Amino acid sequence: MEHVIADSVGTRHVVVTGAGGQLGAALLEAFPGARGLTRAEWDVSLPPPADLGEVDLVLHAAAWTNVDGAEADPQSAAAVNVGGTQNVADLGVPLVYFSTDYVFDGTKRTPYVESDAPAPQSAYGRTKLHGEAAAGDGAWIVRSSWLFGWTGANFVRTMLRLGEERDEVAVVDDQRGCPTYVGDLAGAVHELVGLPSGVWHLAADGDCTWAEFAEAIFDEAGVDCRVRKISTAELGRPAARPAYSVLRSERLGAPVLPHWRDGLRACLARI
Numbered sequence: 149m150e151h152v153i154a155d156s157v158g159t160r161h162v163v164v165t166g167a168g169g170q171l172g173a174a175l176l177e178a179f180p181g182a183r184g185l186t187r188a189e190w191d192v193s194l195p196p197p198a199d200l201g202e203v204d205l206v207l208h209a210a211a212w213t214n215v216d217g218a219e220a221d222p223q224s225a226a227a228v229n230v231g232g233t234q235n236v237a238d239l240g241v242p243l244v245y246f247s248t249d250y251v252f253d254g255t256k257r258t259p260y261v262e263s264d265a266p267a268p269q270s271a272y273g274r275t276k277l278h279g280e281a282a283a284g285d286g287a288w289i290v291r292s293s294w295l296f297g298w299t300g301a302n303f304v305r306t307m308l309r310l311g312e313e314r315d316e317v318a319v320v321d322d323q324r325g326c327p328t329y330v331g332d333l334a335g336a337v338h339e340l341v342g343l344p345s346g347v348w349h350l351a352a353d354g355d356c357t358w359a360e361f362a363e364a365i366f367d368e369a370g371v372d373c374r375v376r377k378i379s380t381a382e383l384g385r386p387a388a389r390p391a392y393s394v395l396r397s398e399r400l401g402a403p404v405l406p407h408w409r410d411g412l413r414a415c416l417a418r419i
């Protein structure tokens with residue numbers, strides 16, 4: 149079944165899970181009047197709080213997002229990303245679930261579209277893909293990538309901190325994707341809930357490697373720090389990441405997000 153919510157979402161009872169996260173913060177701005185629930189207010193691995201009240205739409209931004217940590221403890225990651233999504237879906241109301249480019253294996257060299265077959269290479273990616281199924285056929289499944297915002301732990305904030313402390317940072321240059329500003333994604337989600345449900349790829353325009361992104365961050369922020377380009381193998385993180393995970397939509401009327409560099413400028417203006 150496909151849900152179409154008209155342009156009246158502002159007057160409906162919208163709930164944002166994971167409201168303490170970087171995307172949750174942006175969704176609360178894009179959906180004025182929405183009720184944000186932090187992990188303390190609803191640990192989604194448990195049934196909803198008794199005082200949840202009327203809900204017309206859930207923007208489900210709560211997730212286990214520690215990609216490397218999921219390799220060591222996949223069951224805990226699944227309890228949140230799969231079990232938690234099931235608990236949200238059990239409310240039986242329209243739902244936006246946030247998924248990831250890490251559901252793909254990264255072997256393509258042209259952008260991944262909605263009809264491409266997922267093949268996650270990490271425990272995190274597997275839990276997010278199973279979470280897509282738990283969200284159900286009637287949900288909007290929003291696959292996005294490399295999120296950054298003005299709060300929380302993200303690559304932009306980490307680079308700004310390291311750039312102040314060091315003359316040089318080592319950053320991987322063999323993973324290519326679309327760094328997406330949470331403010332732009334939240335705006336696109338507002339547009340999306342007026343469109344049919346199903347899987348949608350919503351990521352920033354343009355693409356780059358993490359090292360190119362780091363150079364742009366230092367450039368835009370006026371930070372004097374060199375970027376030493378290294379390989380994924382040199383970094384040696386526990387979880388495998390796709391070498392290429394540029395996301396584009398093949399669906400009619402898909403919201404188009406600004407270029408990642410514009411998103412970066414908008415984000416830096418708030419940090």
Ligand SMILES: NC(=O)c1ccc[n+]([C@@H]2O[C@H](COP(=O)([O-])OP(=O)(O)OC[C@H]3O[C@@H](n4cnc5c(N)ncnc54)[C@H](OP(=O)(O)O)[C@@H]3O)[C@@H](O)[C@H]2O)c1
Pocket residue numbers: 165166167168169170171172186187190191192193208209210211212213228232246247248249276292293294295296300301
């Ligand atoms: N970050 C990315 O690059 C990226 C890329 C693609 C897709 N996504 C997806 O986008 C969504 C939002 O990610 P984000 O970047 O905003 O992550 P985030 O900043 O880590 O926010 C996730 C939020 O979920 C909360 N949370 C964790 N476990 C929970 C639980 N059991 N019950 C309720 N809340 C819980 C976290 O709380 P604590 O802080 O207390 O743990 C945090 O506030 C996620 O679905 C993520 O998988 C992220």
